[in-house]
Amino acid sequence: MTPLMHAAYKGKLDMCKLLLRHGADVNCHQHEHGYTALMFAALSGNKDITWVMLEAGADTDVVNSVGRTAAQMAAFVGQHDCVTIINNFFPRERLDYYTKPQGLDKEPKLPPKLAGPLHKIITTTNLHPVKIVMLINENPLLTEAAALNKCYRVMDLICEKCMKQRDMNEVLAMKMHYISCIFQKCINFLKDGENKLDTLIKSLLKGRASDGFPVYQEKTIRESIRKFPYCEAxxxxxxxxxxxxxxxxxxxxxxxxxxxxxxxxxxxxxxxxCTTCGEKGASKRCSVCKMVIYCDQTCQKIHWFTHKKICKNLKDIYEKQQFEAAKEKRREENHHKLDVNSNCVNEEQPEDEVGISQKDSNPKDSREEEKESLESEAGLEGLQDAPAGPQVSEE
Incomplete structure (x- = not known):
């Protein structure tokens, strides 16, 4: 194992960065089983180190001695976050290609200043439409219709390239097409005036009156899938x-x-x-109904306009669930107590039987046995003259 492999497996992020800065080979697989530094990073479950290895140029298609890639090894040991990062990684060099004029083009298809923000959106593992719109809204460079127009055209070119290349990549093509559709939806709202992305976010979050389900969001995602231009995929x-x-x-x-x-x-x-942006690992609940989860207070404020309509109903459902859970818990406790009592009775049963047998063996029974033995010695005549049935002692 190389020092970089050791550092990746032990989760030493600073050491990995130091070794990479000093020229460590990220794709070295001179391991006895053909492991690479990316495989060790994925096995350790460290998302930051996995990302650093990918940014350093780690090859995701290298296989080890048993024919498994880094993503497959991570999935085997349950490191699903690392699997997601590897599957969604998109090299910055492939995007920088469009920041330079190609062929007879006088201008690049993508301005260099947009490459960074666009790459951040491409490599995100959260495909929730609200999250993508929030990422666009956070960057002033992307909040213009002209900028988004160039971005979505580049996304369509990448999608086409993924489908027409020798090693077809349908997954990446679908992701590029989906993000392109979200960009086009943002462009339509930006044409109407300023701060219209907030209006789009509210439209995506608005729930129907019966149960709060975001119908517009569901229709938007279905429409983007239906518009995928390669029907044979x-x-x-x-x-x-x-x-x-x-x-x-x-x-x-x-x-x-x-x-x-x-x-x-x-x-x-x-x-x-998160109910608002779909971010993984949300931990904050609505203080009233306890049924809706958010990643922070910002998402809670954004979602409140539609959640307040059903919050009371959700509160009643939550209280009913808690009551049923408490009732079930008491029932289980009662069953447990009955089982414990029955076990105690079964454990005491042999001692009682022994006591009964000891009580039955009293002196009176011994005298009856002696009398029976004497009668048997007296001969058959005495036995024939005796009445039928059990014999009762005179005493």
Whole structure:
């Protein structure tokens, strides 16, 4: 193992950066089992080190002695966050290609100042439409319709390249197309005036009156999938088969199906997601209903305009669930007490039987046995003259 492999496996981020700055080979696989530094980073479960290795140029397609890539090794040991990072990584060099004039072009298709913000959105593992719009809204360079127009055209070019290259990458093509559709939706709202991205966020979050389900968000995601230009793609057909039979408002949602297809996130992982932006690891709940989860106070404020309409109903549901849970807990405790008491009775039962047998063996019984033995010695005549049935002693 090289020092970089050791540092990656032990989770030493600063040491990894130091070794990489001094020329450590990130793709060295002179390990006895063909492991690379990226594989050790993925096995350790350290997301930051995994990202550093990818930025340093780590090859994600290298396999070890058992024919497994870094992403497959991480998935095998349950490091799903690292799997998501590896599957969603997009080299900055591939985006910088469009920041330079190519062929007869006099201007680049993407201004260099937009490459950084766009790369951040491309490599995000959270594909929630509200999160993407929030990332756009955070950067002043992207809040102009002209800038987003150039960005979405570049995304379409990357999508086309992924589908027409020798090693077709349907997953990356679908992701580029999906982000492009979100950009186009932002452009339509920006044309109407200033601060219209906030209006788009509210439109995506607005829930229906019955249960608060965001219908517009669901329709937006379904529409983006339906607009995918390559109908023969296997991934598109799988998505359509999974989403088409499902009614709007039922599970699985279009967002959950699309996320699992693109990022590889598993649905059975016991984690909470922000109701507003879909960020993983949300821990703050609404103080009233305790049913809705947010990642911070900002998301809570953004979502309050629609959540306040159903907060009271959710509170009643939560209290009912708590009552049923407490009732079930008491029932289990009572069953447990009954089981304990029955076990105690079963443990005491042999001692009682022994006591009874000892009480039965009294002197009176011994005298009866002696009398029976004497009668047996007297001969058969005495036995024949005796009445039928059990003999009772005169005493």
């Amino acid at each position: 296997t991934l598109l057909q799988q998505l359509v088969r999974s989403i088409a039979p499902v009614e709007i408002g039922s599970d699985p949602t279009a967002f959950s199906v699309l996320t699992q297809a693109i990022t590889g996130q598993v649905g059975f992982v016991d984690v909470e997601f």
